[in-house]
Amino acid sequence: MTGGPAEGAAAPAVSVTAVVVTFNRRALLEEALAALAAQSRRPDRVVVVDNASSDGTAEAVADGFPDTDLLVLPRNIGGAGGFGAGMARALDAGTDLLWLLDDDTVPEPDALRELLAARDRATAADGPPALVASRVVWTDGRDHPMNTPRAKPRTPPAEREIAEAAGCMPVRSASFVSVLVDAASVRERGLPVADYFLWNDDFEFTTRLLRGRRGVLCPRSVVVHKTKEFGGADADPGDRFFYEVRNKIWLFSGSPGLAPPERALYAGSTLRRWTRTFAGSGDRAVLRRAMLRGLRDGLLTRPKPTADLLREVGVEVPDDDERRSR
Numbered sequence: 001m002t003g004g005p006a007e008g009a010a011a012p013a014v015s016v017t018a019v020v021v022t023f024n025r026r027a028l029l030e031e032a033l034a035a036l037a038a039q040s041r042r043p044d045r046v047v048v049v050d051n052a053s054s055d056g057t058a059e060a061v062a063d064g065f066p067d068t069d070l071l072v073l074p075r076n077i078g079g080a081g082g083f084g085a086g087m088a089r090a091l092d093a094g095t096d097l098l099w100l101l102d103d104d105t106v107p108e109p110d111a112l113r114e115l116l117a118a119r120d121r122a123t124a125a126d127g128p129p130a131l132v133a134s135r136v137v138w139t140d141g142r143d144h145p146m147n148t149p150r151a152k153p154r155t156p157p158a159e160r161e162i163a164e165a166a167g168c169m170p171v172r173s174a175s176f177v178s179v180l181v182d183a184a185s186v187r188e189r190g191l192p193v194a195d196y197f198l199w200n201d202d203f204e205f206t207t208r209l210l211r212g213r214r215g216v217l218c219p220r221s222v223v224v225h226k227t228k229e230f231g232g233a234d235a236d237p238g239d240r241f242f243y244e245v246r247n248k249i250w251l252f253s254g255s256p257g258l259a260p261p262e263r264a265l266y267a268g269s270t271l272r273r274w275t276r277t278f279a280g281s282g283d284r285a286v287l288r289r290a291m292l293r294g295l296r297d298g299l300l301t302r303p304k305p306t307a308d309l310l311r312e313v314g315v316e317v318p319d320d321d322e323r324r325s326r
Contacts, residue, residue: 014096014097015044015045015097016043016044016096016098017043017045017046017090017093017095017097017099018036018045018046018100018101018112019047019083019087019090019098019099019100019101020032020046020047020049020086020101020102021048021049021051021079021082021083021086021102021103022048022050022051022053022082023052023057023082023103024053024054024055024057025053025055025103025104026053026055026057028104028226029048029057029060029061030060030065031226032101032105033046033061035106036101037065038109039110039112039113040109040110040112040113041113041116042112043099043112044095045069045090046065047071047086048061048065048069049071049082049083049085049086049089050071050073051075051077051078052072052073052074052075052076058070058072069089071085071089073085073313073314073315074313074314077194077309077313078194079198080193080194080195080197080198080201081194081197081309083100083201083205084191084192084193084194084306084309084310085313085315087186087192088310088315088316089315091183091186091187095183096183096184097116097182098180098181098183098186099112099115099178099179100176100180100181101176101223102176104225104226105178105223105225106223106224106226107134107221107222108223110220110221111134111178111221111222114134114218114221115134115180115221116180117220118216118220118221119132121165121167121168122162122163122168122214122216124162128182129182129214130181130182130209130210130213130214130215131174131179131181131182131185131206131210131213131215132168132180132215133174133175133178133179134177134179134218134222134223135217135219135220135223136148136175136177136178136222136223136224137222137223137225138224138227138230139226144177144227144230146175146227147175147177149171149173149174149215149217150171150172150173150174151169151170151171151172152170152172152215153172153262155170159214163214163216166216166218167218167220168219169217170214170215170216171210171215171216171217172207172210172215172262173203173206173207173215174202174206174215175202175206176202177225178223181206185209185213189208189209191205191317193205193306194303194306194309194310195303195304195306196243196247196250198243199240199243199244199247200247200251201247203251204247204257205257207255207257208255208257209257210257211258236277236282236283237277237287237290238283238286238287239290240290241287241290241291241294242291242293242294243294244294245274245290245291245293245294246293246297246298247298248270248298249294249298250298250302250303253298274291
């Protein structure tokens with residue numbers, strides 16, 4: 001691989017659609033949308049997917065942000081389904097890049113500009129990276145442990161040199177808190193698996209998108225993730241541990257995102273994290289019941305095809321995308 005465009009050459013203009021998924025967090029969403037509107041390089045379009053909120057979210061978006069493309073779903077299909085629906089909508093309208101953000105994510109004013117600049121700097125003979133992730137911090141400025149992209153193991157030297165020259169770090173996966181993804185790559189490799197509902201949907205999607213391709217973390221693009229508490233993914237999840245267990249089994253047994261050696265590596269990491277989760281839990285009986293349910297469903301069921309689930313809420317997905325997102 002070689003370096004990016006010649007110095008002084010103007011990069012071709014690209015269109016960016018921001019996709020934000022929300023559920024009953026109107027105030028945080030309004031703050032996030034205001035931050036999108038204040039970007040030094042604003043997205044060309046903003047799609048908000050309202051997962052059947054009951055707190056007046058849809059009315060607030062329609063009144064306060066009338067230029068937003070608002071998609072109100074008839075029921076809550078989780079973050080996984082919401083991002084699938086929003087990305088399908090954005091792809092259908094035509095876009096070059098998708099900027100994926102949670103509703104409690106507030107990007108700093110230059111966040112998108114820095115993502116695009118990093119993408120240009122990291123362009124090489126094989127094209128630009130398929131994914132550029134932001135640095136995610138908590139409200140006090142500390143790096144948020146819940147959203148740290150996974151560094152790419154055994155990165156080829158040439159790939160590492162390209163990333164470092166761009167002021168970035170090679171990554172193997174990223175979260176939906178703030179990530180810029182190539183629309184053509186999504187069309188080729190498919191939408192997130194909507195039936196995950198929540199947890200591991202972004203890990204599965206980004207590893208699938210990045211298998212055999214380059215992705216980078218751009219530290220100069222900063223977003224604030226306004227979670228209630230500061231903590232990592234091994235914090236006590238209660239009943240929601242069901243999704244962690246079921247989805248990890250679905251991922252390791254069926255996703256094309258990971259090569260066999262990677263599955264072994266991440267499976268070991270998962271078991272260590274589950275051990276920490278149990279050790280720190282205040283109610284291990286709840287976790288145990290959730291784990292047993294997750295093990296049962298993970299082993300005995302498979303995810304519903306994404307296109308089928310999205311059609312149930314009125315979002316059409318081409319058949320080709322359905323096959324790629326199974």
